[in-house]
């Protein structure tokens with residue numbers, strides 16, 4: 382199987398570019414440039430029980446999430462990042478050879494995790510606007526599939542999947558995993574549908590909006606029939622004590638975190654306008670904290686390399702599904718300014 386294409390650590394970028402660590406502009410991981418709530422740092426430094434195993438059943442965290450999510454605590458299970466929950470869903474449902482539908486291009490973890498559990502990925506390409514191709518999915522489902530993954534907003538395209546489309550998928554005899562990792566930026570959720578559909582799983586994360594990517598904590602909302610089995614097969618103590626403390630404290634500081642989300646949304650608008658001014662870049666509208674651009678009359682990979690040399694990290698794609706694209710995470714205003722200055726230099730010279 383292909384290994385997961387994870388983002389390189391900051392140290393690697395410093396080594397390669399010679400730009401000091403504190404001057405690297407990291408716009409390749411859809412992380413939160415404002416970091417976590419200051420309350421999280423305080424709570425982590427004061428927590429007295431690092432020598433004791435964390436609560437394997439995550440009682441306090443699941444209870445606190447109940448109010449934030451608007452779903453019963455029993456239906457919520459946390460993971461070491463939502464990545465781990467994707468893996469647990471595969472662990473629960475997939476026997477070798479079982480089919481999993483993947484609406485590509487999309488987040489790489491769905492393919493990786495299916496491969497790791499020896500499932501068979503059935504890739505159904507999205508249409509020219511990156512919408513899920515419902516008719517093709519229905520056809521693929523007709524040949525038997527156990528699970529479908531849909532990220533909404535989708536990574537890397539940034540678009541939402543309309544409710545009507547999800548409702549059609551829920552009619553099919555398979556588990557629908559709706560990945561709402563970027564929910565706080567889109568403000569659109571279908572979590573309330575989990576109560577009515579015993580084949581819907583909604584995944585969320587603290588990595589993006591709450592600035593906790595480094596601590597690894599995400600959660601899923603599961604129908605009762607799935608939650609009870611998932612609790613049995615998940616690894617014990619899977620969310621470490623620091624991550625549980627940080628997530629709980631984040632939920633107590635929503636005003637602060639909503640302020641940083643608001644700043645990111647304002648910057649997303651500004652970044653979009655700036656990118657659209659480059660004749661060689663075609664930014665796609667985004668409901669998340671990143672913007673995908675198709676690149677015309679220039680090589681996406683060379684933009685990536687030129688930016689990297691200047692200490693600015695982005696992602697590029699050049700494959701049959703994404704021919705000559707770059708993806709830029711929304712940073713702080715000064716990150717946008719530095720990026721635009723570098724792009725001027727690279728694209729207009």
Ligand SMILES: Cc1ncc(COP(=O)(O)O)c(C=O)c1O
Pocket residue numbers: 410411461462463464465488532535536560562585586587588594597598599
């Ligand atoms: C769609 C999507 N889902 C899940 C994740 C992973 O989130 P976590 O950090 O919670 O594992 C990402 C990260 O980029 C993502 O883009």
